[in-house]
Amino acid sequence: MANHPFEKFNLEPSLIDAVKDLNFNQPTEIQTRVIPKIIKQVNLIGQSQTGTGKSHAFLLPLLNSIDIDYKEPQAIVVAPTRELAQQLFDVASHLTRFKEEVSVKLFIGGTDIEKDRSRAKNQPQLIIGTPTRINDLAKHGDLHVHLASYLVIDEADLMIDLGLIDEVDYVATRLDESAHIAVFSATIPKSLHPFLNKYLENPEFVEIENTEKNKKNIEFYLIPTKGEAKIEKTLKLIDILNPYLCIIFCNSRESADALANQLNAAGLKLGMIHGGLTPRERKQQMKRIRNLEFQFVIASDLASRGIDIDGVSHVINFDVPNDIDFFTHRVGRTGRGQYKGVAITLYSPDEEHNIALIEQRGYHFENVDIKDDELKPIKAHNMRQSRKNKDDHLTNQLKYKVKSNKKKVKPGYKKKFKRDLDDLKRKERKQFSKQKSRQDRKNRKG
Incomplete structure (x- = not known):
């Protein structure tokens, strides 16, 4: 029987079985x-x-390395949000259904800390949780964090955004000097550099480049x-779309x-996810979203960054993000794995600058508008601006021609100046068009 592609990593047979159960055909x-x-x-x-398979990239090797006979924490994974x-x-938990002897426990805020203290009496071999709760348990000696040999920090840039990096620092400080750390971040x-310099000596760097920003399975529309x-x-969009699940970002x-x-x-x-929800409300909303009670969910950026929702078929950017990195995080919610997705961005005139910045990052939009209950192509949003820029350049080139004909200033000279300038522009364009046609004919012959 042919070897499974994941066998090249020398993972334990039980974890290869887990990978097969996930139908992972290629890493x-x-x-x-x-x-x-x-x-x-x-x-x-x-x-x-x-959406790159990052979670399994660190959880598979962590579980592979755990000594089932040593009943103390061996690895810690911290994440910025409870979700x-x-x-x-x-x-x-899915992986440990196959490597059954490993103890994994979750410790997050918004739950009864006394129950967590009780649960920690039998020390887990793999700790997963939010940094604040893990610290609280470590301070009181409930969790033996100091014995772990590996710490994984997931979504480190969001840790910074949510003001949690100091809590992560406290977790890292408790580790032995021989421990190692992996930091994952979009x-x-x-602001993350001081932490990296403090704890990661001679780190290896892995960057998954995304040179082609437009994922082939996502359609990008600009309205x-x-x-x-x-x-x-x-x-109107809601009327014509029939999404499996759509997130509207503000x-x-x-x-x-x-x-x-x-x-x-x-x-x-509608479903709602934003920072104003209590932990209980957030949990209830997430449960209802995952149960597909809503077709449309409204979300703010920071509140949604740490949430992974399956089956998002559409993303609508109601507001164009001011932080362009958020655009990448938003559209990355759809078109995951083998699924197709649609990302629609609504923009007003005062948001054109941000659209230009997004395009400079390598994204390409199809310019459309809603007509007859359909998305129909329209002229590119930046055509007028690029044409104006060309006109400005042309104006500067031609002004001296108009001015050189002026001997005396007469009443109404501004209007006449504009007429002369427009006339010259038309002649220049006509001349350019002829030159271009001649050049095209030469190219075809060549």
Whole structure:
């Protein structure tokens, strides 16, 4: 029988069985590059977007390395949000259905800490959780964090955004000097550098480059709006889309609430994920979203970053993000794995600058508008600007020609100047068009 592609990593047979159960036929790039390094227990910085198979890239080698006879913590995985920690725990729990002797426990905020203290009496071999709760348990001696030999920090840039990096620092400080650390992050902001310099000596660096920003399985659409028309466009979009699940992103909690009020008034049933929800409300919303009670979910950036929701077929950017990295995080919610996705961005005139910045990052949009209940192609949003730039260049070139004909300034000279300038522009364009036609004919003959 042919070897399974994951066998090249020398994983235990039980974990190969787990991979087969997941129907993983080929390792992703990050799995190919990271699994051997974590098995070797090196310091590591991994930079990749979501949806690349990152969770299995570190959980498979961590579980492979665990000594089932040593009943103390051997590895710790910290995540910035409860939802993300829960997702990692779910992935690890599936793997331990095959490597049954390993004890994995989840410790997150928003739960009864006394129950966690009781659960920690039997020390887990793999700890997964949020840094604040893990620290609280370590401070009181409930969790023997100091015995772990490997620490994985997932979504490190979000740790920075949520102000949790100091809590991560406290976890890292408790480890023995011989311990190793792996840091995974979609971006490596400067604010993360002090932590990396402090704890990661001679780290190996793995970057999964995404030179072609437009994933082939995501369609990117750009729709123009003006002022209040954004709400109307969103309602029209909702009428013509039939998503499996659509996330509508807003830049702030206030914007999310305002949009939700308008859409609720139109009779729509919506899910909501933003920082104003209590832990209990968030948990209830996530449960309802995963049970597919909603077709549309409104979310703000920070609140949604650490959440992994399966089956997102559409993303709508109601607000163009001010932080361009958030655009990557948003559109990365759809078109995951083998599934196709649609990412639609609504923009008003004052958001054109941010659209230009996104395009400079390598994204390409199809410019469309809603006509006759369909998305129909329209002229590119930047055509007028590029034409204006060409006109400005032409104007500067031609001004001296017009001025050189002026001897005396007469009444109405500004209007005449403009007429002369427009006339010269037309002649220049005509001349350019002829030159281009001649050049095209030469190229065809050549």
